[in-house]
Amino acid sequence: MTLFLISLLITFLSVTVSAQTGTRVPTPPDDITKWTNKTIMWFGPHQDDESSSLGTLSLLKANGNKIIMVWYTTGNKGSRDLEMTSERLAQIRKTESEKACGEMGITPENSTFICLGYDDGMLEYVPQKELCEQVCRLIRKYRPDAVISMDPGSSSMKWHKTDHRMSAFLTLDAARAAAYHLYFPNQRIVDGLQPFTVTDYLFYSTSESNYDVDITSVSAKKIRSRAWYVSQFGEGNFKYVGPEPDKEKLKKLLDVNAEKISKNEKINEKFRRVTESMSF
Numbered sequence: 001m002t003l004f005l006i007s008l009l010i011t012f013l014s015v016t017v018s019a020q021t022g023t024r025v026p027t028p029p030d031d032i033t034k035w036t037n038k039t040i041m042w043f044g045p046h047q048d049d050e051s052s053s054l055g056t057l058s059l060l061k062a063n064g065n066k067i068i069m070v071w072y073t074t075g076n077k078g079s080r081d082l083e084m085t086s087e088r089l090a091q092i093r094k095t096e097s098e099k100a101c102g103e104m105g106i107t108p109e110n111s112t113f114i115c116l117g118y119d120d121g122m123l124e125y126v127p128q129k130e131l132c133e134q135v136c137r138l139i140r141k142y143r144p145d146a147v148i149s150m151d152p153g154s155s156s157m158k159w160h161k162t163d164h165r166m167s168a169f170l171t172l173d174a175a176r177a178a179a180y181h182l183y184f185p186n187q188r189i190v191d192g193l194q195p196f197t198v199t200d201y202l203f204y205s206t207s208e209s210n211y212d213v214d215i216t217s218v219s220a221k222k223i224r225s226r227a228w229y230v231s232q233f234g235e236g237n238f239k240y241v242g243p244e245p246d247k248e249k250l251k252k253l254l255d256v257n258a259e260k261i262s263k264n265e266k267i268n269e270k271f272r273r274v275t276e277s278m279s280f
């Protein structure tokens with residue numbers, strides 16, 4: 001009995017000490033490229049934002065994980081070509097994105113592609129509750145082992161591009177809502193969607209990266225994939241010249257990449273990874 005009381009006291013003291021110091025022992029994140037049979041949800045505002053995660057997504061897909069891609073907007077404003085119309089641009093960007101994802105082994109047939117259909121650049125003017133409810137529903141439905149999203153960290157406050165900032169905050173807000181049954185309760189009552197807590201986040205477009213994914217093995221594929229965004233990267237943004245990528249430019253980029261690999265350089269995608277629930 002005395003021993004029991006002593007052990008109880010030791011436990012109490014150790015908890016108190018840790019509560020006083022406020023220290024937490026973080027568990028090192030596991031290697032996401034070793035994951036199998038998990039569900040990964042990617043969120044982003046535009047049909048090119050996925051590019052910075054496609055190496056990682058490609059490795060995850062090849063390992064038999066389920067990939068859900070969610071775009072907030074149609075990307076229908078991102079051109080400086082005076083001949084371009086919003087309707088045409090939305091169609092071009094959808095195709096570019098599908099080609100780029102396809103190059104990495106992720107297709108609408110073998111994965112889930114969702115576009116919420118909002119206008120490019122206007123995400124901040126959509127009622128936030130409406131957005132939060134939609135994304136909360138998706139998270140509760142697909143119950144992802146990891147969410148990949150634009151970084152809502154301190155750099156987003158400085159980043160003046162409306163959709164990027166909005167999608168970063170919104171994804172996180174919706175993930176928080178998904179954890180509590182009293183947020184949007186009809187999703188549970190009417191549709192049977194149970195609360196779900198996301199516990200692994202990988203934030204891209206970050207200036208505070210703490211987690212590198214080695215994508216060297218798919219880096220050539222990624223270069224071919226990036227070449228599909230003809231309306232976005234390079235002069236095609238000023239005068240659309242697609243849909244076919246510039247083969248000469250592509251060859252040069254592939255040569256540079258091959259040289260890097262021959263020198264044993266690693267090609268990484270960088271994320272800020274948070275492996276705990278942020279739903280508090």
Ligand SMILES: [Zn+2]
Pocket residue numbers: 045046048049164
């Ligand atoms: Zn974007």
